[in-house]
Amino acid sequence: MSDPWDGPRGQATRSRTSPVPRQRDAEPGAERPTDGRVASASASRSASRARGGHGARSRPTSRAGRALRIGGIGLALLALGATGAGWWVYQHLNGNINSVSLDGKGGTEKADAFGRTPINILVIGSDGRTSSEDCRLGGGCAQTGVQTQTSSNADVEMVVHISADRSNATVMSIPRDTMTRVPACADAKTGRSTAAYYGQINSALQFGPACQVATVHQLTGIPIDHFVKLDFAGVVRMSDAVGGVSVCVSDNVYDTYSHLKLAKGAHTLKGVAALEFVRSRHGFGDGSDLGRTGTQHLFLSAVMRKLKSAGTLTDPTAVYGLADAATKALTVDDALGSVKKLVGLALDVNKVPARRMAFTTMPTAPDPANRDRVVVGAGAKALFAAVAGDRSLTTGSGGKSATAAPSAKATAAAPAVPASRIAVTVENGTTITGRASAVATALTGQGFSPATTTRNAPAPATSTTLTYGAGQEAEARTAAEALGLPASQLRQGTGRGLTLVVGGDWPSGTTYPDNSPPAAADSGTAVPNAHAQTADQARSCAPVSPYKTVSLDGIPMTPSQAYAAARGVPDSDA
The missing domain is CATH 3.40.630.190 (LCP protein)
Incomplete structure (x- = not known):
């Protein structure tokens, strides 16, 4: 119709290919x-x-x-x-x-x-x-x-x-x-x-x-x-x-x-x-x-x-x-x-x-x-x-x-410690079965030490954290970069080794989701x-x-x- x-129906939005729209002849003149x-x-x-x-x-x-x-x-x-x-x-x-x-x-x-x-x-x-x-x-x-x-x-x-x-x-x-x-x-x-x-x-x-x-x-x-x-x-x-x-x-x-x-x-x-x-x-x-x-x-x-x-x-x-x-x-x-x-x-x-x-x-x-x-x-x-x-x-x-800012992921310099020398204890702080195992497998798949282990966290965790011992910050940053974990999730503890607690903010996948406020x-x-x-x-x-x-x-x-x-x-x- x-x-x-x-x-006529279907006549269209003009394609603007020149500064001044071209006029089409309806009839001579x-x-x-x-x-x-x-x-x-x-x-x-x-x-x-x-x-x-x-x-x-x-x-x-x-x-x-x-x-x-x-x-x-x-x-x-x-x-x-x-x-x-x-x-x-x-x-x-x-x-x-x-x-x-x-x-x-x-x-x-x-x-x-x-x-x-x-x-x-x-x-x-x-x-x-x-x-x-x-x-x-x-x-x-x-x-x-x-x-x-x-x-x-x-x-x-x-x-x-x-x-x-x-x-x-x-x-x-x-x-x-x-x-x-x-x-x-x-x-x-x-x-x-x-x-x-x-x-x-x-x-x-x-x-x-x-x-x-x-x-x-x-x-x-x-x-x-x-x-x-x-x-x-x-x-x-x-x-x-x-x-x-x-x-x-x-x-x-x-x-x-x-x-x-x-x-x-x-x-x-x-x-x-x-x-x-x-x-x-x-x-x-x-x-x-x-x-x-x-x-x-x-x-x-x-x-x-x-x-x-x-x-x-x-x-x-x-x-x-x-x-x-x-x-x-x-x-x-x-x-x-x-x-x-x-x-x-x-x-x-x-x-x-x-x-x-x-x-x-x-x-x-x-x-x-x-x-x-x-x-x-x-x-x-x-x-x-x-x-x-x-x-x-x-x-x-x-x-x-302004132009969108880059994501707040860890942006440290190149890791000083090779992944093969880093073992991580991965704890499941969620109610989802297999979360610790999935993340640990992802780490070993990226070359982290086979000594990486899994277990359940002692209590449910809302947020994901990576705790490291004294003098192990470089190792923690290497693990965080591999997992896409923001630097803000890293904590220095009193013990030795690296312990990753997978929290409720990371319910699936092997890369930490970007939950920062949208830019x-x-x-x-x-x-x-x-x-x-x-x-x-x-x-x-x-x-x-x-x-x-x-x-x-x-x-x-x-x-x-x-x-x-x-x-x-x-x-x-x-």
Whole structure:
């Protein structure tokens, strides 16, 4: 199905191989934006649509609800966390939520050394027109009518990572036109199934949310605990319920595709005007989906700042309106399928300061087989590893962090004592049978003395320690280096010889796990081209495109030129 507002379905994120996007000819003498989307109607027809009121003027696309859908989950979760209404309200909101089993397809998060577990949520913005309201907002239903859920694509995908200690969060956007392997999937709800195939990542949603989760997990290696899927019917109501969202644009802008028209400077956008802002691709950046992602991040940052500072969550009427609208729009996994569970998640989200909320976009490169598609680019694996490893992209003060520091393993000079002359007594201080034997075998396998022995520790041990006698520090460092044991685990004792007590912090393997606090990744160098920013950047303005990415009366022009030419079209926030 074609999307009348944003070009044919599947038209893609532009591959940025030159400083200025190449314009494609629509017909002799007429230029088109690089991504091949159909140009807008004439100014008079645009104005006619625009003047019919917001409902008539703006027919948002399947992409329209992108940032607002994501903003919607933030609104919903925080609102639910604050609501204190009675049992009826609880039951009413609980009844609004639709839940689907994830079937364990997203992997499992691992707890840190203190038993705390990170949270990873895949936030999905569906393009389905499954109601008359969705059709009105999304367009594209004139001939097909209300569609079934099986036609939906995931035109928004954001991995929301909340750290194990709840001190920081990362929101990573995955461009919808990324080409990847989709695993074999079957949707228990609809009965649709597929063999594994290579295709556009957003197509996996056609086989159920669990399939979309499995696809993202397979691409990134990031465990995905939960998903939240939103349509765009309730999103407009939520943007109104929060009282509008403050945004800023760097110049006059008129995107003739999304109908966003704003003068340079700050604005407060509600409802359809907010949709026009977050769906605008041709108005900002280089006129591509990648540029639009950064604009969406600015919008979401503004949403979070407002929720945290404007007293929204202390207003019972606003709280209920947000919660009611949001839960009606939500489909979640079973583990989030109640108000109580969403409240818990809301409290976790609310613990993260705005300055520690980092927004990024997966780095991409042009797909060699199709210039209208993208593939994983340089730096993406570093970003995936940072998220999967629970490493923050910000420092404690909220600034971009320095390059990750090396692990705190023992870094002594070359050992002065050969391993063959060192015997170690290995004691099992865990409740796991065979731990001492496994570590001792690893030592002798590396050339340590066959006199190495094992036994049970006299008492359970929480931490692993290596105790050495007087004058045996060099031997201890040799053993520690072989085992990957940090220097901080070494102790000088009163007896002779080396005694290694394997504690509860080393439950498996023959190399000591690095349980040191995760180092921060550098959002400027470790994840290049990821458009990293934090939620407290209140003065950031969306950069209006300097290229001829829009068209008015068939004439290609910049969004600022279009603003000047369309004097009869009122601004979106008028």
